[in-house]
Amino acid sequence: MENKIEISDLKVNYGDKPALNGISFNIVQNEILGIIGPAQSGKTTLLKVINRTLEFTHGVTIQGSVKLDGVDISTIGDVYGLRKRIGMVLPLPVGLPLSIYDNVAFAPRTSGIRIKAELDEIVERCLKQAALWDEVKDRLNSLGTRLSGGQQQRLTIARALSHQPEILCLDEFSIAVDPITTMRIEEVLKTLKNEMTILLVTNLVQQAKRLADRTAFMLNGDLIEIDDTEVMFSDNPKQQSTFDYINGDFG
């Protein structure tokens, strides 16, 4: 399998405070990569580097390279085009202050799709993929921010899928979602794997075990270990701290 993303010696500092201490690994096309680790380990920072939204943070310095399909993302001039290739779901649902329909149609509209029938089709497909269609199909014009927390989170997933990204980054998406819905979304993710590469940052190690093909363990800005999920969750991963974290000895 070819590499979708190649990260080499990536260092990120917030002012004087290091967030990532020179990590290197590759993400393979059409895999689900689970990234686990306690808070402050640099998981979210890593995702923000990949879709270049970290640039909005003041005083941040980024060193090293992140290559997407062999092209260094820092050299890509069309940053908005790059972000369209990467879908992002944030930990807490952020419903844009628009109707449910417009929330999902936002990204396609920015790419120039104006035909109503086409937009309708995209909205329906994405909401179905995010397991939300049945609940909202009769009130697509009501405000997205009026939905419940779990529904809003599924709406953000639908929105992230709306521009048919090549990579889908999920940052602790299940924090505000109930277990039943989480299972439904997980099923969706398994099918989406055929179409895109998925980066799953999660605090729930069991979620990584259920979904991920490979799992990476990060701690205090370092990549401790990356391997096949079966190896990571077996009794003998390469690093002792990985075993301790997965078994709940710390974190």
Next chain:
Amino acid sequence: MDKSKLLYNSIAVLILLIVLSIYLILTFKTPVADSSLSFGSMKVEPITLLKVRLFWMIPILFITVILSIVFAFIIEEWLSPTNIIRQIIEPYIVILSGIPSMIYGLLAVYHVVFNLISSSYTSLTLILILLVIPTTTLSTQTAIRNVDTSIRNAAYAVGGTKWQVIFDHVLPLSALDILSGVCYTISRVLTVTAVCILVLNLLTSDFSTLTVINIVNNVGIILLLVLIFSIIASLIKKNTG
């Protein structure tokens, strides 16, 4: 407060003091009431003249308010907090917005009666700009900052451009707060106007004929407008806060 901020604030205070001193030196002369307070051959009282001129200030007020909002967006969206231009500009906005509006009112009266600058239109416009730009810019900046960063990030994450994020998200979300700030500024400007008219009224009228009705006649509508704008601003603030 870090060292650079302290430095820029000190420079701002120093420069404003220098400007004030120059202003005082240039305008400190024996006051002689303006002899040209007339329309053609017809002599008019300063108060009538002021009212006519204040009427012409309305379009300038609107232009200044819009410019201040644009200015605030430029500062907040394009200049990072560490940007040197922003660090130089911001202390002036903060200091100037802290000056009581009464000072500006008295300054306006002084300028109109003694015609210090060649045209009282120019002086009134300058005073209006000094009164409006700092307060509106400051309140608009606060309104923009109140928009949740996660909304910006979410919009950027789906590939929205800066303009799309500003027009589709930041502006609609901060519109009510901006409006509330504008209402406060307008009521501040109207208060100053009322002060101007009242002081000129007292200066030019015979005290024996001065009655409450006389005062209400002159500034009643303005004070009513001040009240209405303040109430609107408070109601908007209450609903958005």
